[in-house]
Amino acid sequence: MIRVLAVRLAQIPLVLVVVSLTIFAVTRATPGDPVQIMLGMQSSPEAAAAMRREFNLDRPLPVQYVLWVDKLLHGNLGESIRLNQSVTSLLAQTLPVSLKLASAAMLFALCLALPLGVIAALWRNTWLDYLCTGYTVASFAIPNFALALILIYVFSMKLDWLPITGIGSSHSTGLWGAISPFIVPAIALGTLQTAVLTRLLRASMIDVLGQEYVRVARAKGLLPRTVILVHALKNALIPFVTMATIQFGYMIGIQVTIEYIFAIPGVGSAVLNAVINRDFPVIQGFTLVIAAFFLCANIVADLLYAVLDPRIRY
Amino acid sequence: MSTLRLAAGQFLRNRAAAAGLICLLLLCIVVTLAPVIAPYNPIQINLGAKLQPPSATHWFGTDYFGRDVFSRTLYGGQLSLSVGLAVVLFAFTLGVPIGLVSGFVGGRLDNLVMRLTDAFLTFPPLLLAVAIVGLLGPDMRNVVLALGLVQAPVLARMVRGSTLSAREEVYVRAARALGASPLRIMFSEILRNIMSPIVVQLTIVFSAAVVAEASLSFLGLGAPPPQPSWGRDLSDARNYLSDAPWMFLSPSAAIMLCVLSINFVGDGLRDALDPRSWRVRAKPVPPAAPVAVLSEDLA
Numbered sequence: 001m002i003r004v005l006a007v008r009l010a011q012i013p014l015v016l017v018v019v020s021l022t023i024f025a026v027t028r029a030t031p032g033d034p035v036q037i038m039l040g041m042q043s044s045p046e047a048a049a050a051m052r053r054e055f056n057l058d059r060p061l062p063v064q065y066v067l068w069v070d071k072l073l074h075g076n077l078g079e080s081i082r083l084n085q086s087v088t089s090l091l092a093q094t095l096p097v098s099l100k101l102a103s104a105a106m107l108f109a110l111c112l113a114l115p116l117g118v119i120a121a122l123w124r125n126t127w128l129d130y131l132c133t134g135y136t137v138a139s140f141a142i143p144n145f146a147l148a149l150i151l152i153y154v155f156s157m158k159l160d161w162l163p164i165t166g167i168g169s170s171h172s173t174g175l176w177g178a179i180s181p182f183i184v185p186a187i188a189l190g191t192l193q194t195a196v197l198t199r200l201l202r203a204s205m206i207d208v209l210g211q212e213y214v215r216v217a218r219a220k221g222l223l224p225r226t227v228i229l230v231h232a233l234k235n236a237l238i239p240f241v242t243m244a245t246i247q248f249g250y251m252i253g254i255q256v257t258i259e260y261i262f263a264i265p266g267v268g269s270a271v272l273n274a275v276i277n278r279d280f281p282v283i284q285g286f287t288l289v290i291a292a293f294f295l296c297a298n299i300v301a302d303l304l305y306a307v308l309d310p311r312i313r314y
Numbered sequence: 315m316s317t318l319r320l321a322a323g324q325f326l327r328n329r330a331a332a333a334g335l336i337c338l339l340l341l342c343i344v345v346t347l348a349p350v351i352a353p354y355n356p357i358q359i360n361l362g363a364k365l366q367p368p369s370a371t372h373w374f375g376t377d378y379f380g381r382d383v384f385s386r387t388l389y390g391g392q393l394s395l396s397v398g399l400a401v402v403l404f405a406f407t408l409g410v411p412i413g414l415v416s417g418f419v420g421g422r423l424d425n426l427v428m429r430l431t432d433a434f435l436t437f438p439p440l441l442l443a444v445a446i447v448g449l450l451g452p453d454m455r456n457v458v459l460a461l462g463l464v465q466a467p468v469l470a471r472m473v474r475g476s477t478l479s480a481r482e483e484v485y486v487r488a489a490r491a492l493g494a495s496p497l498r499i500m501f502s503e504i505l506r507n508i509m510s511p512i513v514v515q516l517t518i519v520f521s522a523a524v525v526a527e528a529s530l531s532f533l534g535l536g537a538p539p540p541q542p543s544w545g546r547d548l549s550d551a552r553n554y555l556s557d558a559p560w561m562f563l564s565p566s567a568a569i570m571l572c573v574l575s576i577n578f579v580g581d582g583l584r585d586a587l588d589p590r591s592w593r594v595r596a597k598p599v600p601p602a603a604p605v606a607v608l609s610e611d612l613a
Contacts, residue, residue: 018433026449141574143525145532145545146566149552157556253438257529261552271441272533275448283445291436 008299012292019291020072020284024065027280034081034278055081055281068284077285082277087285090270095289098266101258102251104182105190110244112194117201117240118233124206132198139195145257148188152261155184164262181262189258193247200243205236238308242301249297253290317589324586331582337575345391354382356389357540365558375560377550386542387564393543394524394572397458401523402516404462405469410512412466413473414500418481428474431467439464443526447535454537461526465519472515476508483507510587517580521573528569544569 035051052058056067071078077087120132156164163181208214209232217231218224256268263269267286274282326332344351353373360380368375374383416427434442446460447453480486481504489503530536531545539546544565551562 014429015433015436018429019436022433023445026446137574137577138570140577141570142566143528143569143573145529146548146562146569149548149555149562149566153555153559153562250438253441256440256444257532260533268441272444272448275445278449283449287437287441287445290438290441291433294436294438 005299005303008302012295012299015295016288016292020069020288021065023284023287024068027278027283028061028064034280051081055079057280068281072288077289078281080274080279080282082274082279082282087281090282091267091285091289094265094267094270097264098252098255098259098268101182101185101189101255101264101266102248104186105251106193106244106248107190108186109190109193109197109247113197113201113240116194116198118205118228120198120202121205121209121236122228124202129202132202136195136198139191142191143257144188144192144254145261147191148185148258148261151184151188185258185262185264188261189251189255193244193251196247197240197244201236201240204239205232208232208236211235238305241308242305245297245301245304249294252293320589321586325582328582328585330578331586334575334578334582337571338579341391341572341575342395345388345395348385348388348392352382352385352388354385356381356386356542365554365561367558368560374564375558377547377558377561378554383547383561383564386547387544387568389542390544390547390565391568391572393454393537393541394527394569397454397461397527398520398523400458401461401465401527402520404458405465405519406512406516408462409466409469410473410505411501413470413475414477414505416470417474417477418496418500418504420478424474427470431471434463434467435471437464439522440526440529443530444533444535447530452530452535452538457527457530457536460530461523464526465522469512469515469519472511473508476511477504480504480508510583514580514584514587517576517583521576521580524569524572524576 034055035048035057039048039051049058056064059067068078075088077091079086080090083090116132116135120129123129152164155162162183164184214227214232217227222231252267255264255266256272258264259266259268260272267290270282271286271290273279274286325335358381360376363372363376363380364378366372366376366380372382372384374387376382377386412427416424437445443457443460443464446463447456450456450459477500485507486499486503489499494503527536528543528545528548531543532549534546534549536545537543547565548562551558551565554561
């Protein structure tokens with residue numbers, strides 16, 4: 001297992017090199033000059049030239065790439081062209097916000113998917129199961145931004161229960177003030193994951209309930225509650241936990257529409273702004289970090305799988 | 315041919331799939347006939363009739379510029395469905411040959427291709443599309459290119475996996491023995507036999523592309539403004555949520571209906587194309603007494 005972990009970890013830099021080359025090529029191969037956007041059309045050629053020199057944009061492309069990688073290896077992601085800030089500090093500002101939102105969304109997804117999946121499996125092919133399945137089908141079909149608008153309309157405008165802004169602002173007070181701005185965005189973001197996880201748990205629970213050891217546990221005369229929670233659920237949760245980890249990594253990348261609606265200063269908004277303004281260092285640094293994050297989430301998922309299921313030996 | 319007919323029978327017997335197919339076909343017809351059906355010009359500004367609630371004259375109300383929401387939704391469907399179809403075509407023409415060759419040839423080429431798709435798959439798909447469209451400029455061609463590039467690696471991986479197992483099948487060895495060229499084996503023999511998972515995957519690509527196009531338009535990275543688009547219209551509706559909730563209702567219902575029917579068709583195809591899941595109409599076999607089975611097992 002340690003050997004496989006080593007191989008997986010060794011693959012990370014390899015994939016990241018390909019990722020960095022790709023994103024570098026995409027940023028440089030596309031039209032649009034960050035310096036022009038930054039200085040405006042009326043800028044003097046001297047100022048533009050000075051700025052190009054400052055960000056090494058006047059060097060040949062291979063040199064630019066090598067300079068960037070050299071900085072990367074020294075832990076420096078470079079300076080934003082547009083914001084007077086280093087990419088690292090921008091990341092330190094936005095990543096915690098995105099992680100908080102993703103955690104809140106995942107918490108919501110877990111709280112809903114666990115009971116729904118178990119109920120659907122235990123009462124399969126009854127109206128309870130059809131209700132759960134109907135919920136997952138609907139959740140797969142509604143895009144998160146459309147759901148967000150419905151939730152805003154109902155819970156913030158009509159009922160006036162929940163605020164729609166406030167994430168990342170400092171004047172929220174108390175526990176409710178800290179939690180409440182996350183509720184609507186987290187539900188909007190996490191609903192797709194509730195569907196994915198409910199479906200998975202239902203299937204794995206049905207599979208486990210048909211296994212010999214569950215039948216033996218029942219035959220021994222154990223309480224149905226013990227059989228379901230201790231014998232069946234514990235094993236049905238193995239693929240569930242793995243999937244939840246992968247989905248968590250995935251959420252960081254799909255938050256962009258939710259961040260846009262709720263004006264949340266997370267990584268998605270930062271990338272969107274950077275793309276619109278051709279802020280090359282920010283685009284490169286952020287995509288690289290997000291890709292690395294996603295890779296790590298996948299490796300953690302693999303490891304969890306081996307920890308939870310001792311039969312699995314890598 | 316008869317297997318195809320059997321599969322079609324299975325598909326139509328599945329009520330959800332049949333309903334999805336009918337719904338999808340209706341949607342396609344209505345959207346194609348938008349110029350005939352739509353009561354108003356979707357980009358005609360009429361400030362005298364702005365933000366009107368649904369009524370007999372404007373079925374789904376009007377937006378801030380007095381444009382008819384129903385007409386805009388119909389025309390928006392043209393955009394969404396054509397982008398979806400274009401992405402399916404793009405992903406198919408790019409992903410299938412890559413997957414076939416990679417799986418069939420194997421070795422170093424396969425390794426290289428798989429590492430490349432790995433790299434593509436480590437980007438969150440929507441963010442990658444945002445980066446590509448944002449950098450190339452908001453334009454429908456770029457949206458199709460971006461979404462196709464996001465989906466092609468997924469398809470390529472799947473095709474490669476199917477090819478790997480198909481490569482060892484008897485019919486491939488037979489074709490080889492008959493002197494068929496590798497190209498012929500790949501694109502005729504193998505492709506024909508792995509078509510079912512590809513078709514199912516393409517329905518997933520289709521619905522993902524419809525949602526992704528709406529997301530990009532919502533972020534302002536889709537079709538330029540006056541053109542009706544479900545995602546952009548939703549983004550406009552956001553600003554009038556409390557005054558004109560109807561602006562938001564019809565495009566989001568359209569997206570849901572479209573994605574839902576594609577998903578139903580996809581699920582139905584998956585079951586219909588897999589003979590193992592066919593529900594054969596036969597006499598129900600009485601289940602064996604569980605106690606007997608258990609005692610046998612323990613013996």
